[in-house]
Amino acid sequence: MKHTSDNLQAKPSAAGEEDTLLNVCDLQGWYGESHVLHNCNLTVRKGEVVTLLGRNGAGKTTTLKAIMGLLKARTGSIHFDGTELINKQAREIARLGIGYVPDSRGIFGSLSVMENLLLPPKIADGGFELPAIYELFPNLKERLNSYGNKLSGGEQQMLSIARILRTGARFILMDEPTEGLAPVIIQQIGHTVRRLKSAGYTILLVEQNFHFARKLADRHYIVQEGRVVDEFHNNEVEANLEKIQGYLGI
Ligand SMILES: Nc1ncnc2c1ncn2[C@@H]1O[C@H](COP(=O)(O)OP(=O)(O)OP(=O)(O)O)[C@@H](O)[C@H]1O
Numbered sequence: 001m002k003h004t005s006d007n008l009q010a011k012p013s014a015a016g017e018e019d020t021l022l023n024v025c026d027l028q029g030w031y032g033e034s035h036v037l038h039n040c041n042l043t044v045r046k047g048e049v050v051t052l053l054g055r056n057g058a059g060k061t062t063t064l065k066a067i068m069g070l071l072k073a074r075t076g077s078i079h080f081d082g083t084e085l086i087n088k089q090a091r092e093i094a095r096l097g098i099g100y101v102p103d104s105r106g107i108f109g110s111l112s113v114m115e116n117l118l119l120p121p122k123i124a125d126g127g128f129e130l131p132a133i134y135e136l137f138p139n140l141k142e143r144l145n146s147y148g149n150k151l152s153g154g155e156q157q158m159l160s161i162a163r164i165l166r167t168g169a170r171f172i173l174m175d176e177p178t179e180g181l182a183p184v185i186i187q188q189i190g191h192t193v194r195r196l197k198s199a200g201y202t203i204l205l206v207e208q209n210f211h212f213a214r215k216l217a218d219r220h221y222i223v224q225e226g227r228v229v230d231e232f233h234n235n236e237v238e239a240n241l242e243k244i245q246g247y248l249g250i
Pocket residue numbers: 031034036054055056057058059060061062063208
């Protein structure tokens with residue numbers, strides 16, 4: 001079902017109540033005096049891959065940061081698997097099983113690949129053990145002793161994803177994983193997202209690369225000026241291509 005921006009705001013939590021994993025309702029957020037998120041509403045169901053699409057500066061990264069507790073000035077409701085996150089700290093939110101792969105990748109240049117991998121603490125059983133990580137990202141196994149600042153952009157991205165998978169988080173927030181990467185690496189990231197989905201992971205993905213996103217996601221939200229203004233199931237994309245391209249300016 002499609003929504004207009006009005007009824008998305010009026011019925012923030014209408015979709016999929018029974019298997020909803022994340023329900024963001026009337027989320028507002030600020031950087032200091034600057035009001036960036038304006039009543040943002042979205043839901044993610046268990047096992048879905050959902051994208052946030054939008055132009056530069058629309059508020060996609062800020063929405064992920066607000067969910068993760070990295071944007072402190074926020075109001076509204078962020079309900080995750082039975083727990084309200086709005087007043088929780090990032091550390092507590094991570095312990096609930098939410099992993100964040102930032103667009104900056106967050107790799108420590110003066111630590112080795114192995115040290116970077118082992119840095120985030122495990123928060124639950126069932127995460128990827130090292131052999132499974134090497135199987136998913138064979139390049140990393142070859143680079144275990146290399147320093148983070150010697151890695152290519154693609155290797156850094158893989159490391160950033162791998163170390164979150166090791167923690168046992170089952171809900172992954174990924175911010176522009178394909179940014180600046182070569183097509184062959186983008187394919188590998190796409191393969192990883194598919195593998196995770198088939199293993200039951202839930203993923204909220206921020207992407208500028210619509211071509212990449214449309215092949216992976218179950219649903220897409222369009223973000224403009226700090227709010228969700230439209231939503232498309234993947235099977236509605238073809239029929240709404242012009243409209244979506246208009247939103248994204250492509
Ligand atoms: N640390 C910050 N301090 C102040 N304003 C910020 C900060 N980070 C982002 N903004 C502003 O908040 C708004 C939303 O930015 P955000 O990074 O969430 O957008 P985005 O949709 O992720 O775009 P992009 O793809 O360019 O990262 C923009 O106007 C941006 O300039």
